[in-house]
Amino acid sequence: MYSVFLVDDEVVVREGIRNSIPWDETEYTLVGEAPDGEMALAILKDIKPDILITDIRMPFLDGLALARIVKKTQPWIKIIILSGHDEFSYAQEAISIGVEEYLLKPVSSGSMLECLHKVAGRLDEEKKQRNDAENLKRRVMSSNDIMKEKWLCDLVSGAASTSSAMEQAREFDVDIVSQVYAVAIAELCCEKTNSTELERAKSIIESLASASEGILCFSSGVDTITFIIKGKDGDTVEESAYSLAQGIKYETERNTNSLISVGIGSSVNRIGLLPQSWSNAKSALKYLSATGRNMIAGVNDIHPVTDSAHTDFGADPVAVRLRHATKQDIDCIVEQYSGILNESGARQGTIAYYLLYDIIVAARKLALEFGGSHRDLFPEDLQPGDVSALADSPESFRAEVRRILERIVALRTAREGSGHDSVIQRAKRYIQEHFADPDISLNTVAAEVNYSPNHFSTVFSQESGETFIEYLTWTRITRAKQLLASTSLRSSEVAYEVGYNDPHYFSFLFKKNTGKSPREFRTETPPGGE
CATH class of the missing domain: 1.10.10.60 (Homeodomain-like)
Structure with a gap:
C-alpha cells in the first residue's frame, strides 16, 4: 500500500479527489489532507507519506515552496503538482525541484489514478534497485573516498586539528564551514548478520543524507554511520538532526530488516568542538544500547542519572534492562526471553529457572532503589520451589516476566517517571x-x-x-x-x-x-x- 497526502486550498478540489477515487479498492491510502502548505508541512513531519499531491497556488506557503522543503527534509516523498496554470515557467521550476508529475486542473479520477500508478511504479523500481545485491557488491570505494572518510573520522574524534581540517576540506572540495554544528551517529542492527543487508541499509541512509542540505555523512564502522549537521544556529541544527534521524529510521526500517538507533550530540559553535558533540552522540547511543531500545535520542533526552550504579552499564545487564524499560518495551522483552527459551531445547526448564531467578534478583534490588520494597513485587516470600513452578511452562514463565516488568515500570514511574x-x-x-x-x-x-x-x-x-x-x-x-x-x-x-x-x-x-x-x-x- 502507498500512503497519499493531499494539499489544496480549494475545498471542492479536495472533495473531488477524496470522493471520486475508490481508495479502498486501490493500492493507495489517503492518510490526510491540508488546506495550505504551511499546515501541510507540520502534518507531513508526523505522517511521512509516500506520495504528496499539492496545488501550486495556496496561501501562506505555495506548492512549489512546499515541494522544495519536502525534497530537502523528506526526500523519499514523491510529489505530484496540481496547477490551473498551463505556464512553462511553473512546470520548469517543478522539474528543477524534482517533482515527479505535473497535472493541469481539472483532474479526472482516471487521470489521477494513472498518475499515481506511474509514481508507484517509480517507487517500486527504486526499491528493486536498492534490493539488487549485485549492484551493492559493485559499490567499490575509490582511494580518495577512503581517505575522505578517514579525514572525517579524525575530524569528529579530535585526531585532526582545526587548521589541518580546513586544509583537507579544500583538498576534498567539502564545505565544512558553518556557524553551528552537531554530530549524530546511526547504529544499524540486522536481525540476521548479513553484510548485504547492512550495505542496503547504508545505501538508503547515504542517499537520504546526500539529498539533505547541510549534512555530511560518512561510514564510521561496519554498522555505524556518522553525520555532521551544519546550520545557522542551535535551533536549526537540532531541527535538522531530528528530521534526518526520523527520515533515515523510517525509510531504512520499512525497506530492510535492519533496526536503527540514532544518538544526537549537542550543538557546538566551532569545528574544534566537534569531538564534544561526537562524544555526546556516543553517550546517547550507549544509553540506547544499554536499555535495549532502538530509538532516537539526543544527549539531553537520556534520563539524568545520579546514582553511580546507573552509569555502570556493564555491572548487571538484567538490572540495566529492567531499570530503563518502558510500557512499550514490555512485549519486546518478554518475546526476547521467550526466544531464548525456544532455542534451549531439552534444557528449557533449567534455562527458564535461571533466567527467572536473575530477573527476580535484579527486580528486588531495583524495587529498593526506587524507594519501595521487595513486597511491592512479591507479596509472599518466594521460595526456590515457587520459582521452579513459575518456570515450569513457557506460559507461566512469560506471565511472570510480564508481571514483574509491569510492576517495575509502575514503581519507577511513581518515583520519578520518564525524563519526558x-x-x-x-x-x-x-x-x-x-x-x-x-x-x-x-x-x-x-x-x-x-x-x-x-x-x-x-x-x-x-x-x-x-x-x-x-x-x-x-x-x-x-x-x-x-x-x-x-x-x-x-x-x-x-x-x-x-x-x-x-x-x-x-x-x-x-x-x-x-x-x-x-x-x-x-x-x-x-x-x-x-
Missing part, C-alpha cells in the same frame, strides 16, 4: 484543551512545551506509542462520538465543534477511524451510549 513524562503530559493536556482550534498543529504544541517540531515529534511518538496526529485525531473523534450520542447537533456542527472546518473531511476521518459514518454511528448508538 512531564513534557508529554503537558502536550496532551494542551491538546485536550485546544483540540477544537482548527489551527492547532504539531508546531504550535511543540512551541507550547519549548521543543523544536521535529524533536517534539520524535519524543511524542517514542514515548506515547502513537504520533501527534494520531493522538489529536483520536481526541477529536472521541469528542465527536460523545456529541453525536448526547446532542442533536448536525454532523457539520459536530465537525466545527471538534476542530474540522471541512464537514466532509470530518465524515471521511470519522468513518476511517470508527468504520461508520457519523449518521450511522448516531443511529446505532443509544442516547448516552458513548
Whole structure:
C-alpha cells in the first residue's frame, strides 16, 4: 500500500479527489489532507507519506515552496503538482525541484489514478534497485573516498586539528564551514548478520543524507554511520538532526530488516568542538544500547542519572534492562526471553529457572532503589520451589516476566517517571484543551512545551506509542462520538465543534477511524451510549 497526502486550498478540489477515487479498492491510502502548505508541512513531519499531491497556488506557503522543503527534509516523498496554470515557467521550476508529475486542473479520477500508478511504479523500481545485491557488491570505494572518510573520522574524534581540517576540506572540495554544528551517529542492527543487508541499509541512509542540505555523512564502522549537521544556529541544527534521524529510521526500517538507533550530540559553535558533540552522540547511543531500545535520542533526552550504579552499564545487564524499560518495551522483552527459551531445547526448564531467578534478583534490588520494597513485587516470600513452578511452562514463565516488568515500570514511574513524562503530559493536556482550534498543529504544541517540531515529534511518538496526529485525531473523534450520542447537533456542527472546518473531511476521518459514518454511528448508538 502507498500512503497519499493531499494539499489544496480549494475545498471542492479536495472533495473531488477524496470522493471520486475508490481508495479502498486501490493500492493507495489517503492518510490526510491540508488546506495550505504551511499546515501541510507540520502534518507531513508526523505522517511521512509516500506520495504528496499539492496545488501550486495556496496561501501562506505555495506548492512549489512546499515541494522544495519536502525534497530537502523528506526526500523519499514523491510529489505530484496540481496547477490551473498551463505556464512553462511553473512546470520548469517543478522539474528543477524534482517533482515527479505535473497535472493541469481539472483532474479526472482516471487521470489521477494513472498518475499515481506511474509514481508507484517509480517507487517500486527504486526499491528493486536498492534490493539488487549485485549492484551493492559493485559499490567499490575509490582511494580518495577512503581517505575522505578517514579525514572525517579524525575530524569528529579530535585526531585532526582545526587548521589541518580546513586544509583537507579544500583538498576534498567539502564545505565544512558553518556557524553551528552537531554530530549524530546511526547504529544499524540486522536481525540476521548479513553484510548485504547492512550495505542496503547504508545505501538508503547515504542517499537520504546526500539529498539533505547541510549534512555530511560518512561510514564510521561496519554498522555505524556518522553525520555532521551544519546550520545557522542551535535551533536549526537540532531541527535538522531530528528530521534526518526520523527520515533515515523510517525509510531504512520499512525497506530492510535492519533496526536503527540514532544518538544526537549537542550543538557546538566551532569545528574544534566537534569531538564534544561526537562524544555526546556516543553517550546517547550507549544509553540506547544499554536499555535495549532502538530509538532516537539526543544527549539531553537520556534520563539524568545520579546514582553511580546507573552509569555502570556493564555491572548487571538484567538490572540495566529492567531499570530503563518502558510500557512499550514490555512485549519486546518478554518475546526476547521467550526466544531464548525456544532455542534451549531439552534444557528449557533449567534455562527458564535461571533466567527467572536473575530477573527476580535484579527486580528486588531495583524495587529498593526506587524507594519501595521487595513486597511491592512479591507479596509472599518466594521460595526456590515457587520459582521452579513459575518456570515450569513457557506460559507461566512469560506471565511472570510480564508481571514483574509491569510492576517495575509502575514503581519507577511513581518515583520519578520518564525524563519526558512531564513534557508529554503537558502536550496532551494542551491538546485536550485546544483540540477544537482548527489551527492547532504539531508546531504550535511543540512551541507550547519549548521543543523544536521535529524533536517534539520524535519524543511524542517514542514515548506515547502513537504520533501527534494520531493522538489529536483520536481526541477529536472521541469528542465527536460523545456529541453525536448526547446532542442533536448536525454532523457539520459536530465537525466545527471538534476542530474540522471541512464537514466532509470530518465524515471521511470519522468513518476511517470508527468504520461508520457519523449518521450511522448516531443511529446505532443509544442516547448516552458513548
